Amino acid sequence: MNSQFNHIGIVTRPQTPHIQEALNELIDFLVAEQLTVYVDVMAKEDGQLDSLHQQLCQVISKDEMGRHCDLVIVLGGDGTMLSVARKLAPYRVPLIGVHQGHLGFLTQVPRESMVTDLKGMLTGKYQPEERILLEISIQRQGQEIKHALALNDVVIGRGCFGQMIEFEVFINQKFVYTQRSDGLIVSTPTGSTAYALAAGGPILQPTLRALSLVPICPQSMTNRPIAVSDTSEIEVLITKGCDARAHFDGQSFVDLQNMDRVFVYRYRNTLRLLHPVDYQYYKTLRQKLHWGEQLV
Numbered sequence: 001m002n003s004q005f006n007h008i009g010i011v012t013r014p015q016t017p018h019i020q021e022a023l024n025e026l027i028d029f030l031v032a033e034q035l036t037v038y039v040d041v042m043a044k045e046d047g048q049l050d051s052l053h054q055q056l057c058q059v060i061s062k063d064e065m066g067r068h069c070d071l072v073i074v075l076g077g078d079g080t081m082l083s084v085a086r087k088l089a090p091y092r093v094p095l096i097g098v099h100q101g102h103l104g105f106l107t108q109v110p111r112e113s114m115v116t117d118l119k120g121m122l123t124g125k126y127q128p129e130e131r132i133l134l135e136i137s138i139q140r141q142g143q144e145i146k147h148a149l150a151l152n153d154v155v156i157g158r159g160c161f162g163q164m165i166e167f168e169v170f171i172n173q174k175f176v177y178t179q180r181s182d183g184l185i186v187s188t189p190t191g192s193t194a195y196a197l198a199a200g201g202p203i204l205q206p207t208l209r210a211l212s213l214v215p216i217c218p219q220s221m222t223n224r225p226i227a228v229s230d231t232s233e234i235e236v237l238i239t240k241g242c243d244a245r246a247h248f249d250g251q252s253f254v255d256l257q258n259m260d261r262v263f264v265y266r267y268r269n270t271l272r273l274l275h276p277v278d279y280q281y282y283k284t285l286r287q288k289l290h291w292g293e294q295l296v
Helices: 019-032 040-047 062-069 078-091 111-122 282-291
Strands: 007-012 036-040 057-060 073-074 095-099 127-130 134-139 143-150 153-158 165-171 174-181 183-187 211-215 228-229 236-240 242-246 254-255 261-266 271-275
Touching: 007 040, 007 062, 007 078, 019 036, 019 073, 019 111, 036 040, 036 062, 036 073, 036 261, 040 057, 057 062, 062 078, 073 078, 073 242, 078 095, 078 143, 078 271, 111 165, 134 242, 143 242, 143 254, 153 174, 165 183, 174 183, 174 211, 174 261, 183 236
Parallel strands: 007 036, 007 073, 036 057, 073 095, 095 271
Antiparallel strands: 127 271, 134 143, 134 261, 153 183, 153 242, 165 174, 165 236, 183 211, 211 228, 236 261, 242 254
């Protein structure tokens, strides 16, 4: 096989039953094709990587994969893909997802046909897709206190006391509205089928260069989701929210205080996803969201 990729990383979903079998099969396949294999150290610590297969690959952290790999394969679900995407975004390393999770919007290679599909994809038989990410800067009294990336969304919401928060929204430094609600979701098209969808936001086609702002349980019924260009600078000023928090892809957060400012931009790099050649986005929506099938 004449692979387009020579240094391939593998990241697994932690604490997943029977994932060791898939990991072993994948390592055996890649090594047999004389490719250099790197496995995330968490797979070793989680007991997924046995001593025999450890000798066939190099064990490194996700932080190092961007410097060593020209492709990373994720054995897991969407949550694992989100965490890997944020680590690899600065390096523009493409990702392939093998479905081992629940929904699987981002992991499109079925576990049952993993080796067969990967044989074709490694030789160039794939559909590439570029996804935008968010870059977030949180400032307090003019000083940045948090910098983060997100593939799905940044959620500004109420904390453990459950009180509504108040904030002002600016787009490109122009005032848009004041809102009192449980919070606000700023979502990419990738995240439009996640929390934003549950909150009543629109589904955005994945390659659309746009962002959506989706209110969470607003006090005013006239507050509705809006979509803006991905070149927009979004600023949220917390005016009353001593219990507020900002969440990034639902996997990390920072506590907010009154008068904190949350700046959201499109990140300079896109995430390159590689799908099987038969991938269809709307077929995925039908399957995952249980839409009706075609009648004629």
